[in-house]
Each structure stands twice: as C-alpha cells, then as structure tokens.
Amino acid sequence: MAQITRxxxxxxxxxxxxxxxxxxxDMFTEQLAKVLDHARDVEALDVADVPPTAHPYPLQxxxxxxxxxxxxxxxxxxxxxxxxxxxRFRVPPVxxxxx
Amino acid sequence: xxxxxxxTALGIAAAVRSGARRAVEVVEEHLAxxxxxxGEIHAFNLVTADQARDAALxxxxxxxxGEDPGPLTGVPVALKDNLATEGVATTCSSRILEGWRPPYxxxxxxxxxxxxAVIVGKTNLDEFAMGSSTENSAFGPTRNPHxxxxxxxxxxxxxxxxxxxxxxxxxxxxxxxxxxxQPAALCGxxxxxxxxxxxxxxxxxxxxxxxxxxGPLARTVSDAAALYEVIAGHDPMDATSIPxxxxxxxxxLGEGVAGLRVGLVTELCEAEGIEPxxxxxxxxxAEALEHxxxxxxxxxxxxxxxxxxxxxxxxxxxxxxxxxxxDGVRFGLRVDAPTTGEMYDRTRTEGFGxxxxxxxxxxxxxLSAGYYDAFYGKAQRVRTLILRDFAAAYEDFDVLLSPTSPxxxxxxxxxxxxxxxxxxxxxxxxxxxxxxxxxxxxxxxxGDDGLPVGVHVMAPALGEAIMFRVAAALEAAAP
Numbered sequence: 192m193a194q195i196t197r198x199x200x201x202x203x204x205x206x207x208x209x210x211x212x213x214x215x216x217d218m219f220t221e222q223l224a225k226v227l228d229h230a231r232d233v234e235a236l237d238v239a240d241v242p243p244t245a246h247p248y249p250l251q252x253x254x255x256x257x258x259x260x261x262x263x264x265x266x267x268x269x270x271x272x273x274x275x276x277x278x279r280f281r282v283p284p285v286x287x288x289x290x
Numbered sequence: 291x292x293x294x295x296x297x298t299a300l301g302i303a304a305a306v307r308s309g310a311r312r313a314v315e316v317v318e319e320h321l322a323x324x325x326x327x328x329g330e331i332h333a334f335n336l337v338t339a340d341q342a343r344d345a346a347l348x349x350x351x352x353x354x355x356g357e358d359p360g361p362l363t364g365v366p367v368a369l370k371d372n373l374a375t376e377g378v379a380t381t382c383s384s385r386i387l388e389g390w391r392p393p394y395x396x397x398x399x400x401x402x403x404x405x406x407a408v409i410v411g412k413t414n415l416d417e418f419a420m421g422s423s424t425e426n427s428a429f430g431p432t433r434n435p436h437x438x439x440x441x442x443x444x445x446x447x448x449x450x451x452x453x454x455x456x457x458x459x460x461x462x463x464x465x466x467x468x469x470x471x472q473p474a475a476l477c478g479x480x481x482x483x484x485x486x487x488x489x490x491x492x493x494x495x496x497x498x499x500x501x502x503x504x505g506p507l508a509r510t511v512s513d514a515a516a517l518y519e520v521i522a523g524h525d526p527m528d529a530t531s532i533p534x535x536x537x538x539x540x541x542x543l544g545e546g547v548a549g550l551r552v553g554l555v556t557e558l559c560e561a562e563g564i565e566p567x568x569x570x571x572x573x574x575x576a577e578a579l580e581h582x583x584x585x586x587x588x589x590x591x592x593x594x595x596x597x598x599x600x601x602x603x604x605x606x607x608x609x610x611x612x613x614x615x616x617d618g619v620r621f622g623l624r625v626d627a628p629t630t631g632e633m634y635d636r637t638r639t640e641g642f643g644x645x646x647x648x649x650x651x652x653x654x655x656x657l658s659a660g661y662y663d664a665f666y667g668k669a670q671r672v673r674t675l676i677l678r679d680f681a682a683a684y685e686d687f688d689v690l691l692s693p694t695s696p697x698x699x700x701x702x703x704x705x706x707x708x709x710x711x712x713x714x715x716x717x718x719x720x721x722x723x724x725x726x727x728x729x730x731x732x733x734x735x736x737g738d739d740g741l742p743v744g745v746h747v748m749a750p751a752l753g754e755a756i757m758f759r760v761a762a763a764l765e766a767a768a769p
Contacts, residue, residue, distance in 0.1 A: 195655065203654040207610060208617070209647055210639045223652055225710050226602055227665075233599040233672050234664055243670030244677060246500050246530075247726020248487045248751065253529040267393035273624035280619050282630045 195224050299365045299459040299513040303406070306364030309353055313346035313364030317408055320366045324410070324457045332432050333442075333452040335371045335381055337411040342366070345408045362520055363406030368452035368461040371412035372419055373504070374493035375399055382495050383427035384417045386641030387622040396493020397528065398462060398504050398521045405520040410458050413448025417643045418613065419469055419497045421445050422715035425706055426645040433702070434477060436741055440699035443473030443715075446507065450477040453507045460517050461507035466498050467601050468694075468719025470505045471731035475694035475744025478733045480514045480761070481507045483719075485751045486726030487532035489518075490525030498608035499530075501601075501723045511732065511761045515540045518754070532752075539758040547582050547763045550756065553589025553687035555748075561595065561717045563696040571743040572693050575734045578767035579691075579760065589683050589690055593675035597721040600676070602713055603656045603669040604724070609646075610653030616641060648709060673724045680725050684750045689760050692718045694731040694744035718746055728754050732761045735769040 200220045204211050211219065265278065274281040305311035321339050328334055352359050369375065372382045374392035381387045395403075402409065416426035424432040424447030432447045434440040435455040442451040446463030450473035453461045463470040465483035474481025482505045489504045496502065506517035522536045554576050559569050580586040618624035618637030625636035642650070656665040683690060695715055705712040722729040728751070731744035745764055749757035 199655065200651060203651045203658065204647075206658070207614075207647075207650045207654045208634045208638050209642070209650065210635050211647075219648060219651060222648060222709050223655070225708070226652060226713070227655075229710055229713075230599040230603055230665065230669075233596050233603070233668055236596065236668065236672065236675075238668060238671035238675065241671040241674050243667060244673040245670060247673075247677070247724070248485075248530070248532065250487070250530065250533075255526055263393050268620075271390055271393060271621040273618060273622075282619055283627060283633050285630045 195220065195227055297459065298510050299362060299508060300516055302365050302459060303361060303363050306349070306353065307358055311364070313349040313408065314343065316364050317342050317346040317366060317410070320410060320458055323455070327455055328457065330433065330438055331435055331451050331455055332430060333368065333413055333448045333455060333457055334411040335383060335414050335429055335448070336379055338378060338409060342408050342410045349406055349408070359406035361405050361516060362402065365407050365460060366410045366458040367402055367407045368411055368413045368449050368458040369399065369409055370415055370446050370449050370463045372415060372464060372495040373399055373462065374495070375409070375412065378412070380412065380495070382418045383415045383429055384641065384643065384646070385428045385623060386616045386637070390622045392493070394493065397490035397525045399493065401521050407460070413452055413461065415448055416445035417646050418495065419445040419464055419466060420609070420645050420649055422468070422472055422712050423705065424448060425702065426643060428643055431702055434699045436478060437699065440701055440741070441476065443476035443695065443699065445469040447473045449507050450474050450479055450481065453477070453479045453509060459509060459513060462504060463507055464494055464502055464504050465723065466501045466605060467723050468716040470507060471719050471729060471744065471746060472695045472715055474507055474731045475742065476699040478742030479507055479509055480511050480730065480732055481505070482514050482518060482730040483722060483728060484518060484522060484754065485532070485728045487530050488522045488536045488752070488754070490528040490531050492525055492527035496612040498605040499612060500608060501605060511758060511765045512540065512543055514730070515543060515758050537752060537755050539755050542755050542759055543762045545759055547579055547584040547760055550584045550689065550760065551687045552576065552579050552584045552586045552760065553683060553690045554586065555589050555591050555594065555690050555692045557591055557594045558692035558718045561696070563714045563717065564693055565697045565737065567737040568693045568695070568697060568743050571735050571737070572691060572745050575745040575764055575767070576691055579763060582763050582767065589687055591679045591683050591690070591721065593672065593679045594721045596672045597676060597724055598713065598717050600669040600672040601716065601720040601724060602652070603665045604673070606649040606653030607656045607666050608653065610650045610657065613646065613650055645709070676721055676724050680721070680727065680750065688756050689753070690748040692746045692748070694718060694746040698737040698739055698741035698743060722748050727751055728757055730757055730761045732764045733768060734764060
C-alpha cells in the first residue's frame with residue numbers, strides 16, 4: 192500500500208467537510224501516515240478466508256411492536272436548532288442564489 | 291465481604307434509606323468537596339448543584355413518608371458529559387455542541403434517577419470520547435487528583451478524577467477502546483466495561499457504535515457492581531441491547547476465587563510500551579489470586595497484538611460516519627455562511643478539535659474507494675481472529691489478566707505531540723471492545739513512581755459475575 196499523500200488528505204478533508212490550512216495539511220499528512228504505517232501489521236495478514244465481524248453480538252432483525260407511541264415534541268426538538276422558521280429548520284441557500 | 295462504610299455508595303444508600311442520614315447532607319458534603327477542589331482538578335464541565343439539592347430534598351421527603359426510592363438512594367453520581375440529560379447542557383467537551391440542551395434523558399440517566407441516585411454534574415472528557423488523557427477537551431484538561439501535574443487518563447478522565455477526588459462515590463463513563471478502564475487505572479479507582487449490549491446506549495452520543503459501551507466507575511468493586519446492576523438490562527430504545535436479562539453480579543461478590551482458572555495473557559504483558567513495574571504488579575496480583583485458591587497459568591491470545599491497528603481503522607471509520615450529523619442544521623453550533631455547503635464546512639472546521647478531525651479523516655480514508663478492502667475490511671476480519679483466539683483461551687480459563695494501561699499516569703503534554711504514542715495507551719483494553727467482552731480495572735498497588743496501577747480482568751460475553759468475583763478478590767488482596 193502506498194503512503195498516504197498530502198493530496199489524499201486534502202481529498203478526505205473535503206469529503207468530510209473540513210477545511211485545512213497548509214500547515215494543518217502538513218501536520219495531518221505526517222500523523223495519519225504514522226498511524227497507517229502502524230496498521231501495516233494488519234494489512235500484511237492473510238485473512239482472505241476469515242469472515243469479517245461487523246458487530247460483536249449477533250442480533251438480527253430487531254423489531255418493535257407496530258404500535259403508536261409518543262415521540263419527542265416538535266417544539267422541543269426545534270428549540271435545539273440554530274435557526275428555525277415556520278416549524279422547520281432553516282438553512283442558507285443550497286444553490287447559491289437566495290430565493 | 292466487609293460491610294459498606296459511610297463513604298461508599300452502598301454505605302450512603304443504606305444510611306439514607308434507613309433515615310440515619312439525609313440525602314441533602316450527603317449532597318452538600320459532596321458539593322463542598324467539589325467547590326473546594328474542582329478548580330484545581332477540573333473534573334466537571336458543569337456542576338448541577340441546584341438540581342442536585344432539589345433531588346435530594348425530594349428523596350428525603352419520600353424516605354420520611356415511608357417510601358424506598360431505590361438501591362442508590364441519595365448517592366451522588368458524576369455523569370460523563372456525552373450522556374444526554376434533558377434540559378441540561380451536554381457538550382461532549384466539544385465546541386460543536388455549544389448551547390445544546392437535549393430534549394430527552396439517556397436511558398442510563400433515567401435508570402439512575404429511578405434508583406434514587408442524585409446527579410451532581412457532567413464530567414469532562416476527551417472531545418467526543420476520542421483520547422486517552424482528557425487533554426483533547428475543548429474546555430481544558432482534567433488533572434489527576436493523585437498528582438495534578440499528571441493526566442487522569444481518558445476519555446472518561448473527568449468521571450474517574452471525580453470519583454478519585456471524592457466529588458462523588460460513583461461515576462458513569464463510556465468505553466470504546468478503554469475509556470473507562472484506563473482512566474480508572476490511572477486514578478486508582480475501579481472501572482468496568484460491560485458486555486456489548488448489556489447497557490443501553492440510548493442517549494449516549496455515538497462515537498464508534500460497534501464498540502461503545504457505558505459502564506461504572508467507583509472506589510470499590512461492590513459499588514461498581516451495584517451501579518452496573520442499576521444501569522444494565524434490555525432497553526427497546528437501543529436496537530443493540532441484549533434482549534435477555536443480564537446476570538446479577540453483586541450477590542456472588544464474596545464467593546472467592548477457589549478453583550477458578552485465571553490466565554495471564556502473555557501477548558498483552560509483553561505488548562509494546564508496557565512498563566516493567568506495571569507488569570510486576572500484575573504478576574503479583576496473579577500470585578495473590580493463586581494464593582486465594584485460583585489456578586493461574588500463562589494464556590495466549592495471539593491476535594490481540596493486532597487489536598490496536600484494527601481498532602484505529604474501525605473506530606475512526608465508524609466515527610467518520612457518526613459525526614457526519616454535526617452539520618449546523620439541527621442542533622449545536624452553526625457558523626453562518628452564504629450557502630449551506632459553506633456553512634457545513636465552516637461549522638465543522640471551527641467546531642471540531644484536532645483529534646476529532648484526525649479521526650474523521652482517518653476513518654474517511656479507511657472507508658474510501660480503493661482502500662476499503664485493505665483497511666476497514668481487513669480490520670473487520672482481524673476482529674474475527676481476536677474473537678476466535680479469545681474463545682480458544684476461554685476454553686482453558688474463566689478469566690484473563692493483563693495490565694490495564696502500559697504505564698501509570700503520565701505528565702500533561704507528554705504524549706500530545708504524537709497521536710500514535712497516545713493511541714498505544716489502549717493496547718491492553720482494545721481487544722475486549724473488539725470482542726464485545728466485559729472487562730474491569732481494579733487498583734493494585736503503585737508503580738515505581740508511587741502512582742496507582744490497575745489490573746485488568748477480562749471475561750467472555752456475559753461473564754460479568756465471575757469477573758466481578760475476581761475483581762473483589764483482587765481488591766481484598768491489594769497492597
């Protein structure tokens with residue numbers, strides 16, 4: 192596996208919606224490379240015939256009875272939002288121009 | 291078992307339930323201790339003094355009226371600040387949750403209150419529970435009550451320090467890779483991670499959902515057991531909650547270890563960075579168990595050595611997904627911008643600290659196209675290997691022993707420059723998280739520097755009862 196590059200870090204930062212300064216890019220590239228370097232022990236293992244474990248306790252199809260029950264009050268939830276309008280979350284324009 | 295004394299949770303509960311002490315006195319004493327020393331320790335992000343006083347008064351009235359409010363009546367509890375408390379700020383020690391007051395209580399909070407416990411405050415943590423020293427808090431570090439130039443461990447460092455400093459006899463933490471047990475070891479208290487699914491995570495702010503568990507911190511094993519029993523058990527609000535009743539643990543605490551098979555895990559005693567004085571204490575603890583009638587032998591869990599690498603792929607991958615929800619839309623911080631996309635970027639860039647960004651990026655990378663199979667996929671297969679090796683070891687042993695932490699409490703700033711050095715703190719605790727098994731750290735003497743050492747007792751899934759028995763024997767034998 193190739194070493195993680197500065198461009199890789201810039202790419203994952205943009206995927207994760209984080210803006211990094213040049214100094215941060217340098218720092219994170221070096222630090223992530225070190226952690227991934229440690230992970231080479233795992234990368235080197237031949238585990239092709241070992242099934243993956245996603246979850247330590249095998250529960251499947253957890254269902255609840257299909258019954259009506261109260262949920263959180265809408266106003267209590269909206270109270271926690273940074274900006275609301277007419278009972279909804281308000282966000283800045285999505286496509287650039289204000290409506 | 292010795293009788294509970296007044297300073298323990300069980301001692302306080304017994305006294306308040308019988309009317310011998312009033313809950314308000316107990317709470318005032320603890321609030322006074324907090325006021326006197328938390329300026330120096332910074333265990334708490336928030337002390338809920340008024341609510342605690344009101345709750346104590348209400349409990350005293352109920353006791354006076356002949357009611358029994360429950361097994362933790364009048365016991366002050368310090369809650370890690372990643373547990374949702376209705377109407378009370380819940381920060382995860384992050385700027386991004388600035389101003390958030392949850393509209394509901396976590397299930398563990400409800401269960402504590404229903405058992406008569408009194409919440410005294412929300413404790414500091416590494417931001418979003420990502421760290422091993424509580425230095426990654428946006429609100430400044432917590433200090434170790436045994437030596438304030440040292441860290442308390444993390445990420446539940448605030449709860450561990452609160453218990454060690456006498457701010458509360460009980461603390462609640464969360465443990466994704468060792469975040470209850472490692473700070474417990476460094477602060478000289480008991481800390482336990484239950485079997486995955488034994489305690490509801492409803493209302494626990496998610497970090498890595500296939501690993502996170504909530505558990506107790508306490509000064510004694512019997513207090514930790516009592517707290518565990520209050521918070522454990524099925525909850526329909528958490529789909530990962532085990533639907534069967536969880537086995538009780540307190541009743542068997544005094545049964546001793548005669549005939550139990552105890553394995554000392556060679557790979558974890560020899561893992562990278564483990565200090566010789568810590569291993570010496572663990573070997574001494576094993577000898578004490580042998581003296582008490584247990585059969586002690588060397589055990590092998592070969593895949594455990596890959597746990598650290600696997601964990602630092604799996605946990606960040608899950609975190610990168612869980613933390614996508616912090617986008618400035620529904621709760622917490624919003625940094626305004628002309629468009630929604632830029633608002634996301636600015637909010638997350640200003641709201642998250644460096645360690646959280648590091649893990650989000652590491653996880654995004656491990657999950658990204660072209661790397662998924664090499665990193666995340668492989669780490670999940672290593673997880674299977676660890677489960678298999680544990681299963682093989684538990685054919686020969688009832689419990690396994692190791693150090694909890696490679697060293698005693700280290701100085702503030704000693705490991706902040708190099709994240710990998712910090713990650714190595716979790717080398718002994720991580721395998722239990724990857725396997726979903728219970729594990730507990732019990733104080734056992736000190737290292738060469740005079741600071742507490744923790745012995746780590748691991749057990750198979752739902753093996754809490756035997757694990758607690760061994761912990762009680764270690765506590766009784768501790769120097």
